[in-house]
Amino acid sequence: MSLVEEAKKQAAYKAVDDNFPPHAKYVGIGSGSTVVYVAERIGQLKNKDSFICIPTGFQSKQLIIDNGLKLGTIEQFSDLDIAFDGADEVDPQLNLIKGGGACLFQEKLVAVSAKKFVVVADYRKKSDVLGKQWKQGIPIEIVPNSYVKITKDLKSLGAITVTLRQGGKAKAGPIITDNNNFLIDADFGEVKDPVSLHNKIKSLVGVVETGIFTNVASVSYFGEEDGKVSQWTV
Incomplete structure (x- = not known):
């Protein structure tokens, strides 16, 4: 295991050890290469039969199942004690x-349904300002037949480029989200005021949700390049 991979594992384990409520009943689990270790650590808890895990998408559902954890849905349990997930920046x-993995909604x-939201990532996701490290644009989930209008709207808001995300080699045409919607990636450069930009985009007719998350996370753990773990809190 590389130093970075080991650090990601240690960051995930520390995130669980530091934050997992002893009497948790409902736990949100996201996806991503670092959250794999979150699910692994939660799967090692002796009381894992006493709580139910809520996934954010297909990959996280598999993580829950693979680690012998109880699986539920957000429709069943909308008041979560804690949630863990990764981030692109x-x-x-x-x-x-x-939203890089197309599950942003x-x-x-899941994140806003949790009393505490914990982010786990590697050092490459740290940034002084959003849009500086993550160059692919802000992921935005939209209703399919609105994409032409929303593309124009986003450019009028200052987007440098607006791209309808494609399925790639595995699919001819756009990616379809778990909610049967399209995804747009809009590059606004460095985002100085993420709250304002989110609100402007969210107000557009046809937008389901944006990949800008503000006032949600309370702590973030990072696996560093040298194998150590660092954390940011608010």
Whole structure:
């Protein structure tokens, strides 16, 4: 295991050890290469039969099952004690960009349903300001037939480029989210005011949700390049 991979594992384990409530009943689990270790650590808890885990998408559902954890849905349990997830970019105020894996709506739904939201990532996700490290643009989930209008709207808001995310080699045409929607990636450069930008984009007719997460996370753990673990809190 590389130093970075070992650090990701240690960051995930520390996030669980530091924050997991002893009497938790409902736990949100996200996805990503670092959250794999979160699920692994939670699966090692002696009381793992006493709580139910809520996934943010297909990959996290598999993580829950693979680690012998009880699986539930956000429709069944909407008041979570804690949730763990990764991020594509994190700034010092714990504003996030998420959605690189195309699950941003369900990720945000789970995050805001939790009493405490904990982010786990590697050092490459740390950034002074959103949009500096993550160059692919802000992921935005939209209703499919609105994409032409929303593309124009986003450019009028200052987007440098607006791209309808494609399925790639595995699919001819756009990616379809778990909610049967399209995803747009809008590059606004460095985002100085993420709250304002989120609100402007969210107000557009056809937008389901944005990948800008603000005032949600309370702590973020990072696996560093040298194998150590660091953390940011608000």
